[in-house]
Amino acid sequence: MNRYPTVLTIAGSDSGGGAGIQADLKTIAALGAYGTSAITALTAQNTQGVRAIHPVPPAFLQEQLEAVFEDITVDAVKIGMVNTVEVARVIADMLDRFKPGFVVFDPVMVSTSGSKLIQDETVAVLWQELFPRVDLITPNLDEAEILIGGQIRTPATMKGAAIQMVEKGCRAVLLKGGHLVGSTIYDVLAQSSQEPLILESDYIESRNVHGTGCTLSSAIATYVARGNSLAESIIFAKEYIAGAIRSGADVVTGYGPGPLNHSFSPVSMQIVS
Template sequence: MNRYPTVLTIAGSDSGGGAGIQADLKTIAALGAFGTSAITALTAQNTQGVRGIHAVPPSFLKSQLEAVFEDIKVDAVKIGMINTIEAAYVIAEIIDRFQPGFVVFDPVMVSTSGAKLIQDETIEVLWEELFPRATLITPNLDEAQILVDREITNVNEMVAAASEMISRGCQGVLLKGGHLVAPKLFDVFSEKDSQPEIFESDYIESRNVHGTGCTLSSAIATYAALGNSLPESIRLAKKYVAEAIGAGKNVQTGSGSGPLNHSFSPQVMKIIAL
């Protein structure tokens, strides 16, 4: 018998369809893997912003996670929006119990429109419970500034911030520099006991960048589930996101920041041995 490479996304739902669980599942499917999900929170949002957040009870989040892990082989996990302490503890417990081989955590704290999506007291719990359990965390500049409690304005400061996160217990950090708008953009990848690697990419002019971070992290998880190394998964995921932005830049969805074109070149779902 055979099976599909499988990715589990643990994240919030975006009613507008551009980010969160919806973007994750679109990405996973487009790259040729099978997507499963556990929803941490419901949001009322569209391309113009977030109108409300309703947290899923921790006991039900745990039930979702157990239902997936107890029945389906999970090759990689993507974690997104966690806005309560209880949710963080539940996810940490599940990771310890089921030991997925690869975990990428996009610490969603601020939406594209600027809305804060996490409780202040939850941040320290992320440091204690989830960052050390993740293979990779993928903060953007706004999130990294919250995590290291200082402003980050250039690549050297990005390298220093990523190194600080490693020293505080992270296994791997991809600090995304897309908010430093310039003709060339830089991301910093840092792991324990290795020199930081800087990824360079061209800036793409587009208003449709809602869900970019969700898409990147779920793409990294998917490429890892398909058998790629962590650095190669990052490179492939960055290429996919850049092409998805380019394919969707001239399309209007809503009145605000629209989504990427996740399905610009869908792949046939891969089949692997059990």
């Protein structure tokens, strides 16, 4: 029997539709895979900021995850907003129990508008219980500074920070440098026992970059689910992000920074045997 390559996103809900679960499912569909979801928190937000966060009870998060894993073959998992210790531990337990083939974790800690989305005590639990269980983490500079407790402002310090995170227990780190000012964007991919790679791309002028991190990590998961290697998936995902930003640069959605255009070039749904 045939089936669709399938991605499970475990993340928060964005009522404005630009980030979180909504951005993930749009990305997964646009790139030709089948999206499933488990919501960790509800947020009341729009393009101007986050108004409120309502955590999902851990027991109900577990019910969502069991419902998906027990019925549907999951090829890749994307993890986003994990704002409490209890949620982190439920996810860690489910990863141990169901052992998905690939997991990418975008450690969402601060929203684009500057709102803090994670409890302080949760950071230590991420290091202890989640990072060692996932294949790739994709922090931006602000998140990486929280994780290592130091300032990161140049490609050289990015490389050092990525190496440090691998040495602390991450299998692989894609440290995103989009917050650095300049005509070139630098991302650093660090993996255990390998020399870090510095990936360069052109800066694209646009205020519509809400949900870029969510979109990148779910794109990586989707490309892996479709059978690509990790390196290929990162390159393809970066190309998708660039196209989505360019095609949505002149679109107005709300009064604040809008989302990129997730559906700028949809791919037909893939069938696998």
